[in-house]
Amino acid sequence: MSQSIPFMRLDRQFEAHKDDFMAAVETVFSHGGVLQGKEVAQLEERIAGFMDLKAGAAVGSGTDALVLALTAAGIQPGDKVAVTSLSFMASASAIVLAGGVPVFVDVDERDYQARGDLLAELASSGKVRGILAVHLYGQLADLSAVREAADKSGAFLVEDCAQVLGAARDGAFPGRGARAVCVSFDPTKVIGAQGSGGMVLSDDEELIERVRRLRYHGHAGGRVYTEIGRNSQLPTVQAALLSVKLDHELEWRRRRQDIALAYTEALAGHPAIQAPRVSDGAEHIFHKYVMRVPENRDGLAAFLKERGVATSVHYSKPLPEQPCLKNACEVHGGLDTVFRLTREVLSLPIYPELTEDEVASICTALQDWRG
Numbered sequence: 553m554s555q556s557i558p559f560m561r562l563d564r565q566f567e568a569h570k571d572d573f574m575a576a577v578e579t580v581f582s583h584g585g586v587l588q589g590k591e592v593a594q595l596e597e598r599i600a601g602f603m604d605l606k607a608g609a610a611v612g613s614g615t616d617a618l619v620l621a622l623t624a625a626g627i628q629p630g631d632k633v634a635v636t637s638l639s640f641m642a643s644a645s646a647i648v649l650a651g652g653v654p655v656f657v658d659v660d661e662r663d664y665q666a667r668g669d670l671l672a673e674l675a676s677s678g679k680v681r682g683i684l685a686v687h688l689y690g691q692l693a694d695l696s697a698v699r700e701a702a703d704k705s706g707a708f709l710v711e712d713c714a715q716v717l718g719a720a721r722d723g724a725f726p727g728r729g730a731r732a733v734c735v736s737f738d739p740t741k742v743i744g745a746q747g748s749g750g751m752v753l754s755d756d757e758e759l760i761e762r763v764r765r766l767r768y769h770g771h772a773g774g775r776v777y778t779e780i781g782r783n784s785q786l787p788t789v790q791a792a793l794l795s796v797k798l799d800h801e802l803e804w805r806r807r808r809q810d811i812a813l814a815y816t817e818a819l820a821g822h823p824a825i826q827a828p829r830v831s832d833g834a835e836h837i838f839h840k841y842v843m844r845v846p847e848n849r850d851g852l853a854a855f856l857k858e859r860g861v862a863t864s865v866h867y868s869k870p871l872p873e874q875p876c877l878k879n880a881c882e883v884h885g886g887l888d889t890v891f892r893l894t895r896e897v898l899s900l901p902i903y904p905e906l907t908e909d910e911v912a913s914i915c916t917a918l919q920d921w922r923g
């Protein structure tokens with residue numbers, strides 16, 4: 553084994569920014585407002601400004617952000633919600649946790665995103681109460697047809713932006729025409745907490761006020777609780793740490809984009825591996841670098857492991873195949889593409905702290921593999 557390159561290196565990120573992180577921790581611990589301290593409101597304002605949306609409510613995780621956004625968007629028990637069949641578990645479990653039933657659609661093999669025509673068809677037919685549009689791996693899905701269908705039919709649109717903080721398409725951020733947008737600050741994300749965290753954002757300030765009540769027991773002020781809520785707060789110390797990281801968002805995004813370019817150049821003309829495509833008009837932030845290996849994906853993973861390069865699979869099963877969802881969901885149309893992709897996708901390490909030598913050795917390993 554020539555070199556060991558793990559899939560993530562939060563230790564390096566800490567080393568590089570230790571003084572700023574520790575100063576942020578000290579500030580919060582010194583003032584003592586460890587829940588709902590001023591840093592939480594500051595982060596809400598910063599992320600809302602960053603995404604060009606009016607307001608945000610920080611919560612305990614990206615999953616909670618989705619559940620609370622769906623609730624605030626008006627989901628009722630038993631309501632069907634259209635969603636992709638290729639994503640992290642939370643994109644589907646949030647619908648169930650909010651009382652709904654996921655209706656899965658197949659994906660487009662060009663960009664791995666849910667097929668917009670199928671989401672739009674479901675909204676237009678009135679079969680679903682809403683659409684949970686997931687943007688995968690770092691680039692925004694084309695939601696033009698989905699938005700139009702949702703507008704006409706009155707279906708709500710909520711966007712799962714857990715993997716796309718900083719991404720834009722045709723010059724616009726996500727959330728145009730949506731009831732709400734949800735982000736995750738899971739440690740694997742481009743701006744990650746030292747633990748879990750998430751945020752609901754929207755141009756609808758009343759919706760955000762409702763999420764603020766729901767995140768803390770339906771608290772409406774004083775000792776008055778107007779609806780049953782949960783306790784899902786982003787600790788102040790996490791907000792302060794996230795704010796330090798947000799200062800580096802652009803620099804880190806550019807570094808990931810450079811690394812992605814190096815991988816894609818190394819894969820040009822490769823007989824057995826396909827590089828991910830960047831959609832027209834999309835700024836891909838490369839939260840993940842997901843290749844396609846039509847034959848022998850697991851062989852490539854084993855070969856890279858042998859060369860000291862960790863890989864991961866996002867994702868190895870279509871969501872409707874997960875045991876806990878099998879009998880709690882519906883499927884609209886066939887799932888041929890997602891079944892194929894779950895056998896072919898393989899993700900490479902991609903984080904700003906990768907050194908040039910590490911990137912070069914990953915590129916060489918890719919070129920050395922012949923399938």
Ligand SMILES: Cc1ncc(COP(=O)(O)O)c(C=O)c1O
Nearest residue numbers: 613614615640642643714736738
């Ligand atoms: C697409 C997607 N949705 C939702 C989530 C859930 O976020 P969290 O882990 O913060 O609950 C994640 C990741 O973790 C995700 O990747």
